[in-house]
Amino acid sequence: MKAVVEPLEGNRVKLSVEVDEQEFEQALDAAFRKMAHDVRIPGFRPGKAPRRVLEARIGADVARREAIRDSLPEFYAQAVAENDVQPIAPPEIDITAGEEAGPVVFDAVVEVMPEITVAGYEGLRVTVPGVGASGEEVTAQVERLRQQHGELKAVNRPAKDGDHVTIDLTGYRHDQPVEGLNAEDFMYEVGTGSVLPQLDDELRGAKVGDILKFNATVGDGEDATIQVLVKDVKEKELPEVTDEWAGEASEFDTVAELEADIRNRIDLVKKFQTQMALRNNVVDALVELVAVDMPEPLIGGEMERRLHNLAHRLSSQQVTMAQYLEGTGTTQEELIEQLRTEATAAVKADLALRAVAVAEGIEVTEEDLDNEIARMAERMDEKPDKVRKQLDRADQMPAVRSELRNSKALEWLIEHVEVMDEEGNPIDRADLTPESSEPHTQEES
Incomplete structure (x- = not known):
């Protein structure tokens, strides 16, 4: 088989393919074997009639048409693979010779993966959050630890936010109890709004022995009458931040050691x-540099993949698409538009990373491929050789190579991009590398 690739306008190519008579003869034999099972010929069992008998019975032209129809997709796929063509849409095939005799010749016009250039990728600048722990963040964690070790003590005053009150709560409608709104000796922190928003308003200023009564909209969307008996009011007394407290509340002997550990963990x-954030922002910045329109087949394919993944996740949670749309307050049109936006960005990122790989001469070595297959095998709990065979059979090895190449291009960008904090100050990449893979632990973390 011979094939010639001719570039066309509109991101298309024409594959001119010629299949010689000897190679096509194998397709003819396969067509006759197939037809032998379908044609009843006296004196022969199904599938056992020889070719010459079939040819005399049904005609050579019928078998040839069958052979061309069945074999053309395979010859096309072979020509695509041998010429490193990357189709992104079904081909338009025109048979130009060989329908009656001789070599089979056909043209296949197909839209292919575009090759773009990305101007300005060498000077990318991205902004990421700062990496150092602030004093406020350390103080907040110390305060959280104090809250965990606070003691509740009864007070003789009206309740206020932060107090813990013990109440009997009853909800009823038309003298009938409302399910889920009846509790005795229920301890509640004023100001949390975790039961009913109106409850906090009523409890603020309440004293032990007060009986509160008010109407509220409850979980079923209907109004109910709520009655609350305040039985106890307690405030949380927090321990002082001392070395002694640090020793009791954590594995450290001093407040300084505790704060240093908190700072290290936050860092x-x-x-x-x-x-x-750096990885995501680099991709976003690269996408912004892509000025050309993306081919519709690529966008449509990516939209379909994302929709399939969403439907699969919803199905695993036993949620229908209609329930998802209703729950998120999204219309079908809005979902499609969201998928299109995300798919367009993903396609741009893929093509832009390919462009960077080409411009910087980034290639995937056999060692890279072996390491990736080993990682895949570990995740799948399979042997690497088995995973490699599965990828080969499914013709997925080119996709794995492409993803690896894009990953290496992204790593190149990350190493060369200018990184700034949110205030416009440069960030040293060394500051982004954790000194240890695991933070210190503390009892109450």
Whole structure:
């Protein structure tokens, strides 16, 4: 088989393919074997009639048409693979010779993966959150630990936000109790709004022995009468921040050691968060540099993939698409528009990363591929050789190579991009590397 690729306008190519008579003869044999099972010929069992008998019975032209129809997709796929063509849409095929005799010749016009250039990727600048723990963040964590070790003590005064009150709560409608709104000796922190918003308003200023009665809209959307008996009011007494308290509340002997550990843990978390933000922001900045329109087949395919993934996730949660739309307050048109926006950005990112890889000469080595297959095998709990065979059979190895190449292009960008904090100050990449993979622990963290 011979194939010639001719570039056309509109991001298309024409594959001119010629299949010689000897190679096409194999397709003819396959067509006759197939037809032998469908044609009843006296004296022969189904599938056992020889080719010459079938040819005399049904005619060589019928078998040839069948062979062309069945074999053309395979010859087209072979020509695509041998010429490194990357189709993104079904081809338009025109048979130009060989329908009656001789070599089979056909043209296949197909839209292919575009190759773009991205001007300005070398000078990308991205903004990420700062990586250092602030004094306010450390103080907030110390305060959280104090709250956990506070003691509740009864007070003889009206309740206020932050107090813990013990109440009997009864909800009823037409003298009938409302399910879920009846509790005795229920301890509630004033100001949290965790039961009913009106409850906090009524409890503020209430004293032990007060009986409160008010109407409120409850969980079923209907109004109910709520009655509350205040039985106890307590405030939380927080421990002083001393070395003695630090020793009791944590594994550290001093407040300074405790605060240093908190700072280290916040730093570590922020570094991981900033690393993720850096990757996402680099991709977003790269996408902004892509000025050309994306091919509709690529956008449509990505939309379909995302919709399939969403439907699969919803199905695993036993949620229908209609329930999802209703729950999120989204119309079908809005969902489609959202998917289109996300898909367009994803396609731009893919093509832009390919462009960076080409411009910087980034390639995927066999070692890279072996390591990726080993990681996939570990995730799948399979042997690498088995995973490789599965990828080969499914013709997925080119996709794996492409994803690896894009990943290496992204790593190149991350290494060369200018990184700034939210105040416009440069960030040293060394500050984004965690010094240890695990933070220190403390009993109450």
